[in-house]
Amino acid sequence: MSRPVTQLTLRLRLPSTMSAAVGLIAVMAAVGALFPAVGHSIGKLHVPKSVGNLLGGGDYGTVTGWFRSEIAIIYAPLVIGALAITGASAATAGEEEDRILALVLAYPIRRSRLIIAKAAAIAAVVLIIALAVWIGLILGVALAGGGITIWHITALAVQLAFFGLAIGALAITLAAATGRRSLATGVAAGVAVLGWLINSFAPLVSVLSWLKYVSLFYYYTGHDPLTRGIDLPSLVVLGLVTFLLMAIAIRSIERRDLRA
Amino acid sequence: MQAGPVIATRGLSKDYGSGRGLVELDLEVGQGEVFGLLGPNGAGKSTMLRLLLDLIKPTAGSARVLGLDSISDSLEVRGRVGFLPGDLALYPKLTGGGVLEYFTQLRGGVDRRVRDALVERFDAVLDRPIRQLSAGNRQKLGLVQAFMHEPELLILDEPIAGLDPLVQRSFHSLLSEVRAQGRTVLLSSHTLSEVERVTDRLAILRNGRLVVVDSVENLRRVAVQRLEIEFAAPVDPAEFRALPGVVDAAAVDATVTVSFEGSADPVVKVAASHYVRAVRPQDGDLEDIFLRYYRTDTT
Numbered sequence: 307m308s309r310p311v312t313q314l315t316l317r318l319r320l321p322s323t324m325s326a327a328v329g330l331i332a333v334m335a336a337v338g339a340l341f342p343a344v345g346h347s348i349g350k351l352h353v354p355k356s357v358g359n360l361l362g363g364g365d366y367g368t369v370t371g372w373f374r375s376e377i378a379i380i381y382a383p384l385v386i387g388a389l390a391i392t393g394a395s396a397a398t399a400g401e402e403e404d405r406i407l408a409l410v411l412a413y414p415i416r417r418s419r420l421i422i423a424k425a426a427a428i429a430a431v432v433l434i435i436a437l438a439v440w441i442g443l444i445l446g447v448a449l450a451g452g453g454i455t456i457w458h459i460t461a462l463a464v465q466l467a468f469f470g471l472a473i474g475a476l477a478i479t480l481a482a483a484t485g486r487r488s489l490a491t492g493v494a495a496g497v498a499v500l501g502w503l504i505n506s507f508a509p510l511v512s513v514l515s516w517l518k519y520v521s522l523f524y525y526y527t528g529h530d531p532l533t534r535g536i537d538l539p540s541l542v543v544l545g546l547v548t549f550l551l552m553a554i555a556i557r558s559i560e561r562r563d564l565r566a
Numbered sequence: 567m568q569a570g571p572v573i574a575t576r577g578l579s580k581d582y583g584s585g586r587g588l589v590e591l592d593l594e595v596g597q598g599e600v601f602g603l604l605g606p607n608g609a610g611k612s613t614m615l616r617l618l619l620d621l622i623k624p625t626a627g628s629a630r631v632l633g634l635d636s637i638s639d640s641l642e643v644r645g646r647v648g649f650l651p652g653d654l655a656l657y658p659k660l661t662g663g664g665v666l667e668y669f670t671q672l673r674g675g676v677d678r679r680v681r682d683a684l685v686e687r688f689d690a691v692l693d694r695p696i697r698q699l700s701a702g703n704r705q706k707l708g709l710v711q712a713f714m715h716e717p718e719l720l721i722l723d724e725p726i727a728g729l730d731p732l733v734q735r736s737f738h739s740l741l742s743e744v745r746a747q748g749r750t751v752l753l754s755s756h757t758l759s760e761v762e763r764v765t766d767r768l769a770i771l772r773n774g775r776l777v778v779v780d781s782v783e784n785l786r787r788v789a790v791q792r793l794e795i796e797f798a799a800p801v802d803p804a805e806f807r808a809l810p811g812v813v814d815a816a817a818v819d820a821t822v823t824v825s826f827e828g829s830a831d832p833v834v835k836v837a838a839s840h841y842v843r844a845v846r847p848q849d850g851d852l853e854d855i856f857l858r859y860y861r862t863d864t865t
Contacts, residue, residue, distance in 0.1 A: 310671035318659060405655040409711075412619045413672045414645035563622035566612070 308415055308423040315397045315427035319389075323431045326385050327438035331445065337376045338446025345372060345450075369453030370532050373443065378532060382466055383523070386435045387498045390474030393431050395490040397424045399481035402565055411564060418556045425478055425552060432470035436463045454532060461531035468544035469526035473498055475551035483558035485565040498522070522547065570633060572597050572719055572750040573618065577627030580613050580774075588613045589774045590627065595752055600745050602761030602768035602782075603754040610774040611754035612652050615721050618752075619649060632718060648712035652723035652754070654704055656696045662707050663692035669711045681714040687736055701728035709737065713744075720744065722753040726760055738764055762786070792848035793833060796821045798841035805836055823848070 345367060365371030398421065401407045411417065440463035447454045476497060481490035501521035505528060508517040518524045525544050529537035573595040580587040588610040595601045603611045616622045618631050620640035629636040631643045656665050666685070670676045685692065688706040691699060696707075705728045712720060726734050741764050744751060755761045761768050762782045770777040770785075778785070790813055797820045806815035806824045809832040814825040820843075824833050837845070 308672065310668055314657070314660075314668050318657070405651065405653060406657060408616070408621055408651050409649065409654070409656075409708075410672070411621060412644055412647070412649035412651070413669070414641050414674075415672065416641060561623075564616070566616075 307426055308419050311410075311415070311420055311423035312426045312430075315424050316430050319393045319397070319427060319431050323389060323393075323434050326389055327434055330382070330385055330435065330438045331442040333381065334373075334377055334439070334442030334446035335449055336446075337373070338449035341369060341372050341450035345369070369447060369450045370458075372450065373446065373454065374530070374532050377439070377443065377446070378462055378466075378527060382435075382439045382462075383469060383498075383502070383526065386432060386439075386466055386470040387473050387495070389435055390428055390432050390470045391477040391491055391494045391498070394424070394428045394474045394477035395481050395487045395494070397427065398478055398559075399485050399487040399490050402481075402485045403487055405566075408564055408566075417559045421478065421482055421556050421559055422552070425475065425555075428474045428478065429471055432467055432474055435470065436467035439463050439466055458532050458535055461534075461536040464536055465526050465529075465531045465540065468541050468548075469522060472522050472525075472544045472547045472551070475548040475555070479551045479555040479558065482555035483562075485562075571595060571630075572599075573601075573629070573631055573752060575614075575617075575627065575629045578614070578617060578624055578629050579626040580610075580617060580622060581625040586610070586613075587625070587774050588617065591776055593769060593776065593779065595750060597750055598745060598748045599767065600741055600751040600753070600765045602765035603752065603771060604756070604758065604761055604768050605754075605771035606756050608773075609756075609771040611756075611771055612723055613774070614771075615649075615651075615723050615752070615754060618721060619644060619647065646718050648715065648717035648720045650708045650712040650720075650722045650725055652727070654708040656704060656707065658697035659695060661693055661695055662690055662699065662703070665696060665707055666690075666692065666710060666714075670714065673715050676715045680716060681710065684710040684713055687740070688733060702730055702733065705729055706733060713740065716749075718749055720749070720751045720753075722751065724755055725753055726755075788827070790825050790827055791830065792823060792825050793830065793837075794821060794823045794846040794848055795837050795842060796844040796846070797837075798843055801840050806833060809833060809836060 366375060398407075401410070411420065440459060443454070443459045443462065444456065447459065473494060477490050477494035480493050481487065484490065501523040504517050504521040505523040508514050508521075518528060522544065525537075525540040529540055531537065571594040573593065575591050575593045578591040578593075579589055586608055591610075591614060603614065605611050613622070617624055618629055618636055620637055620643070623637070632646055634643050636643060657668070660668065666681065670678070670681060684690075688709060690706040690710055691703050696704060699707075705725075709722075709725065712722065726737060729737065741751060745766075753761065753765070765782060767779060767781050768785065769779040800817065800820045801822055803815035803817040803822050803824075806812050806822065809826070811828040812824060812826045812833065816823050822837075826833055834845075
């Protein structure tokens with residue numbers, strides 16, 4: 307790994323990351339503060355099962371269900387996914403398209419080290435967002451009147467961080483293999499959204515329920531970390547996917563021409 | 567000290583599949599040479615430079631740089647080479663100082679006194695973001711990062727692009743110092759006036775192929791020359807077209823521009839049969855030299 311590359315990549319991503327982190331904390335605090343006022347009435351809503359699955363069960367009557375639907379299923383993975391994907395694409399394919407990489411790689415640094423250093427910076431971005439989710443949930447749950455333990459909040463943040471790492475690794479792999487920022491961003495975002503849809507709808511159709519296992523989203527939240535804690539097998543899967551994707555990314559960029 | 571050639575390519579080829587690239591390039595550059603690569607855009611100059619640095623892989627052939635294989639020893643090659651890419655791009659959000667600090671750390675082992683002396687020499691702007699700098703000011707930073715570790719070999723793609731005449735002079739004197747120290751420079755340009763001032767030898771590339779390698783002096787000798795002759799009254803340019811060696815003659819009002827190869831004697835003698843107000847030799851440019859080699863190539 308190259309420390310200057312990691313430091314610079316992180317420095318360039320830090321303004322957007324910190325804005326998102328502060329925004330996340332503020333939103334989660336607001337969501338928590340809203341619960342005492344609306345939780346009782348909104349909890350009586352009858353949500354169709356398909357819609358409920360999209361929203362993490364649609365159980366708005368409890369603090370756990372409220373945060374699962376409002377934060378865990380949509381908002382947190384959306385923010386972490388967006389920052390991981392755009393950051394990974396910009397730091398690799400973006401710099402290549404902007405012709406900056408042609409100069410950087412004329413320095414004595416292996417392409418593998420460069421990619422690992424960029425990935426380390428994106429991992430730091432992911433961890434900052436996961437930490438913000440952790441802080442925001444603690445604050446939000448407190449404002450909602452309590453109901454989720456620190457352990458379960460930590461479990462969600464950890465599962466989310468591993469999900470963000472895997473999605474970021476996917477974007478880096480696509481960027482390293484093609485050198486095209488828009489392709490890496492678009493395909494990785496598509497995979498993330500498709501994973502969310504598969505994870506939500508596949509269980510509704512028994513013959514397709516196995517599809518959920520191909521969704522990264524399933525390994526993030528399928529085990530419901532807010533009520534059941536950390537799921538080690540899911541973390542292992544997400545970790546292996548990240549590792550495998552990084553190996554592919556390194557192999558891809560080592561073998562191809564840098565784009566002019 | 568490098569015993570053999572600093573750069574040696576054997577059948578070096580790059581096929582992009584679009585007709586452009588590099589075709590079986592055999593070229594040697596010796597130690598202490600300032601060597602120019604000349605050719606229009608798309609001739610294969612940048613392709614060759616990128617191949618030497620392993621930024622792209624050859625389709626066939628090989629290259630040795632500083633006695634090392636350009637692919638298997640690429641890391642060591644890049645450690646000993648300074649590179650300025652054509653169409654330089656830097657991190658737009660960083661200041662000039664931030665960019666140089668980043669490259670200093672990335673390179674490792676840079677003597678900051680040498681770097682700071684280069685900054686002063688080129689009057690590089692360090693305190694403003696790259697996105698606010700002119701192309702010339704960005705190019706100065708590019709030159710500083712290429713020279714700052716005092717490399718054995720400098721590979722410079724269109725180095726004076728955007729530089730004002732004063733900075734160009736600084737750059738040329740720096741090249742002279744580098745040559746005097748026995749270091750080697752390979753620079754590319756599409757402008758003859760740039761390379762003729764600083765290079766010992768140059769190669770002309772056309773459509774990815776090496777057309778000629780020779781000294782600037784020899785190339786000038788065979789180049790098409792141009793004379794602009796201003797007469798007191800209009801003169802028929804056909805008088806000149808019939809002369810031996812004349813490639814072209816065209817008139818605008820009372821001024822005739824004659825392009826010719828070899829001796830100027832017949833042109834001057836015909837001109838002298840009229841009242842001549844002024845004779846202005848035109849600098850032979852790249853097109854003139856190409857014209858010479860296109861003709862040789864196609865006959």
